[in-house]
Amino acid sequence: MSKPHWRHARASDLTAISAIAQRIHPDLPERPEVLAEKMQLCPDGCLALAAGNEIVGYGLSHPWTQHQIPALDGFLEQLPDDADCLYVHDVAMLPDFRGGGAARAYVAAIEGLARSSGITSLALVSVYGTRELWQRLGFRAVTADAKLRRKLDSYGERATYMLRDLTAPRSASLR
Ligand SMILES: CC(C)(COP(=O)(O)OP(=O)(O)OC[C@H]1O[C@@H](n2cnc3c(N)ncnc32)[C@H](O)[C@@H]1OP(=O)(O)O)[C@@H](O)C(=O)NCCC(=O)NCCS
Numbered sequence: 001m002s003k004p005h006w007r008h009a010r011a012s013d014l015t016a017i018s019a020i021a022q023r024i025h026p027d028l029p030e031r032p033e034v035l036a037e038k039m040q041l042c043p044d045g046c047l048a049l050a051a052g053n054e055i056v057g058y059g060l061s062h063p064w065t066q067h068q069i070p071a072l073d074g075f076l077e078q079l080p081d082d083a084d085c086l087y088v089h090d091v092a093m094l095p096d097f098r099g100g101g102a103a104r105a106y107v108a109a110i111e112g113l114a115r116s117s118g119i120t121s122l123a124l125v126s127v128y129g130t131r132e133l134w135q136r137l138g139f140r141a142v143t144a145d146a147k148l149r150r151k152l153d154s155y156g157e158r159a160t161y162m163l164r165d166l167t168a169p170r171s172a173s174l175r
Pocket residue numbers: 024090091092093094097098099100101102103104105124125126127128130132133134136137173
């Protein structure tokens with residue numbers, strides 16, 4: 001199989017993306033149409049990791065508002081006019097395709113999209129103890145107020161809201 005590469009996700013990738021999501025996030029289920037809506041609203045933020053003819057991972061991001069997180073399995077309806085972050089809804093790779101820098105490459109692509117859109121931060125909810133990994137990619141945990149904490153709880157008790165400030169000087173580990 002050829003080396004995996006990121007490309008824009010297509011509507012025809014939805015079945016594969018949804019199957020990977022169900023396999024990797026059995027406790028955080030989302031309907032395919034909820035994922036499809038993100039691909040429609042922000043095609044430039046939604047990428048598929050392709051290896052030959054196979055889809056082996058995906059990354060879904062869209063403009064959003066800092067300190068707010070969309071409800072799990074909920075429709076966005078529309079993107080905010082005054083978005084101040086690109087929200088990384090999810091990045092997931094099949095197990096055989098992890099550890100090869102795909103998440104780092106996805107974040108670099110999203111960073112480029114944010115910068116070209118005049119958006120100065122990236123946001124995400126870290127789950128499954130991935131906080132340290134996201135820290136390596138420049139994100140910092142943010143203390144959640146009671147309202148945000150309640151929403152985070154639907155992502156599991158270890159869910160952590162994290163931000164990456166794109167106006168901060170780059171650290172050496174971010175290359
Ligand atoms: C989390 C996930 C997306 C990471 O993807 P990946 O392609 O394996 O990550 P990368 O290879 O790009 O690694 C990114 C950085 O994190 C580091 N890293 C990887 N695993 C780590 C871990 N368990 N703890 C700390 N750092 C870690 C890597 O060393 C790399 O840093 P470096 O480039 O400075 O060496 C992938 O493991 C996955 O699909 N997991 C299941 C779904 C999931 O948890 N998604 C995240 C939801 S918030």
